[in-house]
Amino acid sequence: MTVTVPSSWAELVEDLMAEGVLNEPWRSAFLAVPRELFIPEVIWREDGDGLVALHRAENPQEWLRQAYGPRYVITQVDDGTPAGPDGRGRVPTSSASRPDIVALMLAAGQVKPGMRVLEIGTGTGYTAALLAHYLGASNVTTIEIDPELAARARTALSTAGYGEVTVIIGDGACGHPAGAPFDRVLSTVAAPRVPYPWVAQTRPGGLVVTPWGSAYKHAGLLSFTVHADGSATGGLVNTTISFMELRDQRIPWPEITDVVRDTDISELTYTDLHAAEVCNDDAPVAIALQVPGCHREYVPATDDEGHWCVWFLDAGTRSWARFDYQPGARRWPVHQFGPRRLWDEIATAYQHWEHLGRPAATSWRFTITADHQQASR
Numbered sequence: 001m002t003v004t005v006p007s008s009w010a011e012l013v014e015d016l017m018a019e020g021v022l023n024e025p026w027r028s029a030f031l032a033v034p035r036e037l038f039i040p041e042v043i044w045r046e047d048g049d050g051l052v053a054l055h056r057a058e059n060p061q062e063w064l065r066q067a068y069g070p071r072y073v074i075t076q077v078d079d080g081t082p083a084g085p086d087g088r089g090r091v092p093t094s095s096a097s098r099p100d101i102v103a104l105m106l107a108a109g110q111v112k113p114g115m116r117v118l119e120i121g122t123g124t125g126y127t128a129a130l131l132a133h134y135l136g137a138s139n140v141t142t143i144e145i146d147p148e149l150a151a152r153a154r155t156a157l158s159t160a161g162y163g164e165v166t167v168i169i170g171d172g173a174c175g176h177p178a179g180a181p182f183d184r185v186l187s188t189v190a191a192p193r194v195p196y197p198w199v200a201q202t203r204p205g206g207l208v209v210t211p212w213g214s215a216y217k218h219a220g221l222l223s224f225t226v227h228a229d230g231s232a233t234g235g236l237v238n239t240t241i242s243f244m245e246l247r248d249q250r251i252p253w254p255e256i257t258d259v260v261r262d263t264d265i266s267e268l269t270y271t272d273l274h275a276a277e278v279c280n281d282d283a284p285v286a287i288a289l290q291v292p293g294c295h296r297e298y299v300p301a302t303d304d305e306g307h308w309c310v311w312f313l314d315a316g317t318r319s320w321a322r323f324d325y326q327p328g329a330r331r332w333p334v335h336q337f338g339p340r341r342l343w344d345e346i347a348t349a350y351q352h353w354e355h356l357g358r359p360a361a362t363s364w365r366f367t368i369t370a371d372h373q374q375a376s377r
């Protein structure tokens, strides 16, 4: 099938090369694989607090602009059934990732000719096609949990000439034992807990690469080397990207009103730890590792005096804390409610991080075995 790729795509590819984000052989793959074959006729765009459909037939120019643009393209909402009013979507549940992030993930995978790769999260099939272009389609296996997306990706891969890619419908967290061992497992879905089957199904010396994060921070990209004893060790190789999570590891993003009631009687204490300290730089990764299930929400000032606050929320135990910033103060009030004292947990994690010498996010060493996962210094 012949597709005329817009010149803007070649420009974007050259920009990514100039920025050092994209390298050969992926530049050739980016230019050879027609991205639009993988983008569905209906995509979704952010509009206010919802997601609205954009049909290719209704606005082909805009559709093409999105398909070949520098941003991610939302390709499914709400697991396939738009849940908002008037056919709007609420939550993106599949997307073609941003081209620079695809490039970054492929580079982190250190894929070489002759390798066999398992991709988790087929989505559109575009990343699988890039891998197939470089490695040969028969060396690529990809798993998608959503049967409709998997079927669509399979068709797109065939149309683009990569029909020999193995597309599995299933839970990527289980990997694909029948195809193991792989040289690489590359996940394009975030795994707050890295599924051990990915390690078990990678040959010793191979790599597992996956986005990772927690409610406190979407932390970036983890890369693990698998060892002969069945363990894997690694760390963050990027601290900025964020991805949707594996379906059964989705992180709830509660509204403040989901957790906080007017009738809650909170405990008031004062702190000299500024909320900015626990929300910026490398501290959030350290806190994310030690304070599970805690989501944070900054509420900017609405008054002339510049009062703002940060909420810390755990919907699971209905615990919350609120840091109230008051300009000019040296100590600030903190209200806490519920079985967890979230601010106390955060402050303890922060002090531990300081005690360790404020380690960079990339300096934590992650270990995975069949029984446990931990991060240490």
Ligand SMILES: C[S@@+](CC[C@H](N)C(=O)[O-])C[C@H]1O[C@@H](n2cnc3c(N)ncnc32)[C@H](O)[C@@H]1O
Residues within 6 Å of the ligand: 093, 094, 095, 096, 097, 120, 121, 122, 123, 124, 125, 126, 127, 128, 143, 144, 145, 146, 149, 170, 171, 172, 173, 188, 189, 243, 244, 245, 246, 247, 248
């Ligand atoms: C960001 S998209 C992946 C983008 C894709 N690599 C591409 O090139 O278009 C994440 C995908 O992971 C899928 N997914 C979520 N949980 C999964 C799971 N447990 N197993 C397999 N796929 C999963 C989602 O349905 C979604 O299609």
